[in-house]
Amino acid sequence: MSFFDVIIQTLDSTIRLSVPLLLACLAGLYSERSGIFDIGLEGKMLAAAFAGAAAASVFHSAWIGLGIAILVSVSLALVHGFASITHRGNQIVSGLAINFVAAGSTIILGQAWFQQGGRTPALAPNERFEAITLPGADAIREVPIIGPIYSELISGHSLLVYVAFLAVPFTWWVLFRTRFGLRLRAVGENPAAVDTAGISVAWLRYRAVICTGVLTAIAGAYLSMVQSGGFVKDMTAGKGYIALAALIFAKWRPVNAMFACLLFGFLDALAIRLQGAPLPIIGKVPVQLMQALPYILTVILLAGFIGKAIPPRAGGVPYVKER
Amino acid sequence: MSTPYAKLPAWADYGLIPLINLAVAFIVAGLVVLLVGENPFRAAAILVEGAFGRGQGIAYTLFYATNFIFTGLAVAVAMHAGLFNIGGEGQAYVAGLGVGLVCLALDRVVPWYVTFPFAIAGAALFGAAWAFIPAYLQAKRGSHIVITTIMFNMIAASLMIYVLRDILKPEAMQEVKTRMLEAGAQLPRLNWIIELFGTARIRSAPFNVSFLLALVMAYLVWLLIWRTKLGYEIRTFGFSQKAARYAGISEVRVTIIAMLISGALAGMMSINAIMGDQHSVYVDLAGGAGFIGIAVALMGRAHPVGIILASILFGMLYQGGAELSFEMPAISRDMIVIIQGLVILFAGALEHMFRPYIQTLFASISPKSVGMAAVKGEGA
Structure with a gap:
């Protein structure tokens, strides 16, 4: 295999691996921009992955699966909203609670309903979101350079992959070009000002967490219905936390988020490809170091050594209306 | 608040x-x-029966509770300073390395009661060290301690697997863990205390001396928080950072010290796992206890007595839950x-x-x- 093919393949798996991160990262972006910290991305993703795969295999439809995944994930997001918006509870505690409830109940319910050790039944092709071949991909496959780039890298992904990457400009547009987005950002910086303008802080934040729920659902559905043909217990394996790291790395901006997720996805793809094989110049790098790199980079960023990550100012603080 | x-x-x-x-x-x-x-009522009955019905069950319940007392105290101390230490899991895991190094050096040379204090020091040192960087970054550079401690949990997992697999594991062994620790690093069991109450002979429960260490630590935490100047400063800082600042309390000092104590306490959990139970340093030795510490501290209202009670409750759930899974597949x-x-x-x-x-x-x-x-x- 030529060097060029290796690069194409690595980049291809980079895209595949960064999609769930990207969706979860954008999900967190809506919530955190509105001033609600959400460390429960992991749990919502996991619950959605389970619900999606379970419903898809029962109803034999990928779309119903996705619908149920969204339903479950949004419900969990609303629980988070109920605790942290309505009852002004601690947002970290609430997010953590959701992670545990999701981790436990996906295993318990999975085992009780399907009896396959926490797995859901393997999904048939029509129960998954299958790869789409973009027009002309087969025609230009043989063209050097451009051919493989178009037909391997850009074409041949599942619908959800394109959804994820289209969500980036869409989120940018919502956040910076719509009234809703302006208010969303404002409520994360200075909720009192938004309240004074006669806009409900609570309703705005609830809408933000619903957006979060929808996007984590797609992230979860991608894991269980695209990347693998069914749910496996604990299949998010910390991706929600990497997405959180990516969000900080991106300084809460959608386009940066895409690059951060692609970077973390690339590190993952590289770790898989190398499998401990020595790199030129650097020598042998332990796989564990590659796995820990996103977290280490985020800590370095948080320490203020690569620019400064400033979170939304009202983030994590429950809003108490003046009396 | x-x-x-x-x-x-x-x-x-x-x-x-x-x-x-x-x-x-x-x-x-x-x-x-x-x-x-x-049937949830039947499940609850099996659970309680499994946890307290026989001496064996009680011993296991208290063995698990030991872990949760340590991690619960760790979360509580940080909580009093207004800090949310979500990193108990990673701190306990890395502290396992400290305990392991002490034990590997001493277990063939000296009896357990000589190894024990060194192991406590090793656990406290490594646990505190793993909490230090997030604490320092929070105090000096304002990076959110919740996020940094989450990151440090992840980094700890990668680091420990690397250390165990590539450095500490004996060549010949299949499983990723250190060699078995010998008598000098095995803590005596306390099952006889339960047998005093007339239960049947307990065969294998790993209920051990570190339970007493946990109780001592609970007392020391109470002493620290409510009876010392430092504790007063910690509580003041947790209650109102502004008030603490006006009172001349150093934010940096309180944040770092509270987190060091927190990390050290979380670290001691690994003594129970390594010297009390498995007699080796193994993958994922914290096993979620760091996170249960959060539940325990919240339930126990960050008070040592509450934490001990909540820990026993969770110990009961752990032990009873194991029994439950036999009865209800x-x-x-x-x-x-x-x-x-x-x-x-x-x-x-x-x-x-x-x-x-x-x-x-x-x-x-x-x-x-x-x-x-x-x-x-x-x-x-």
Whole structure:
């Protein structure tokens, strides 16, 4: 295999691996921009992955699966909203609670309903979101350079992959070009000002967490219905936390988020490809170091050594209306 | 913390409300049991029977509780300083390396009671060291401690697997762990204490001396928080950072010291796992205890007595849950993870949910008890 093919393949798996991160990262972006910290991305993703795969295999439809995944994930997001918006509870505690409830109940319910050790039944092709071949991909496959780039890298992904990457400009547009987005950002910086303008802080934040729920659902559905043909217990394996790291790395901006997720996805793809094989110049790098790199980079960023990550100012603080 | 709520009598605040929150958590857990088609009351009966029915069960319950006392105290100390240490899991895991190095050096040379103090020091040192960087970054550079401790949990997992697999594992061994520790690093069991109460002979439960260490630490934490100047500073800082600043309390100092103590306490959990139970340093030795510490600290209201009680409750769930999975195959031990999540949700994030109702109730029974002046808690 030529060097060029290796690069194409690595980049291809980079895209595949960064999609769930990207969706979860954008999900967190809506919530955190509105001033609600959400460390429960992991749990919502996991619950959605389970619900999606379970419903898809029962109803034999990928779309119903996705619908149920969204339903479950949004419900969990609303629980988070109920605790942290309505009852002004601690947002970290609430997010953590959701992670545990999701981790436990996906295993318990999975085992009780399907009896396959926490797995859901393997999904048939029509129960998954299958790869789409973009027009002309087969025609230009043989063209050097451009051919493989178009037909391997850009074409041949599942619908959800394109959804994820289209969500980036869409989120940018919502956040910076719509009234809703302006208010969303404002409520994360200075909720009192938004309240004074006669806009409900609570309703705005609830809408933000619903957006979060929808996007984590797609992230979860991608894991269980695209990347693998069914749910496996604990299949998010910390991706929600990497997405959180990516969000900080991106300084809460959608386009940066895409690059951060692609970077973390690339590190993952590289770790898989190398499998401990020595790199030129650097020598042998332990796989564990590659796995820990996103977290280490985020800590370095948080320490203020690569620019400064400033979170939304009202983030994590429950809003108490003046009396 | 300045709550926008009126005061309740102390017993309602520290007894009634936590109990209601706990009850709701268990009711929701019961619904999950119902959902998988089992009887929640029978499940609860099996659970309690499994945890306290026989001496063996009690010993296991207390063995698990030991872990949770350490991690619960760790979370509580940080909580008093207004810091949320979510990194107990990673701190305990890395502390396992400290304990392991001490034990590997001493276990063939000296008896356990010589190794023990060094192991405590090793655990405390490594646990505190793993908490130091997040603490320093929070104090000096303002990076959010929740995020950094989460990151450090992840980094700890990668680091420990690397250390165990590539450095400490003997060549010949298949499993990723250190060599078996010998007598000099094995803590004596305490099962005889339970046997004193007339239970049958306990064969294999790993209930050991580190339980006593946990109790000592609980006492020391109480002493620290409520009877020392440092504890006063920690509480002041946690109550109001602004007030602490005006009182001349150094933010950097309090943040770092509170986190070091927290990390050290979380670290000691690994002594119970390594020297008390498995007699080796192994992958994922913290096994989620760091996270259960959060539930325990929230439920125990960050008070050592509350933490010990909550730890025993979770120990019971752990041990009883294992028994339960034999009796009801549909319910595995992961049920505890759900309960843990629900407890964190209702005792933590939604702790004020039922407060207004209880206040109304109290006000209608005895207006004095919720009145502005009468907060002493007589009446009602």
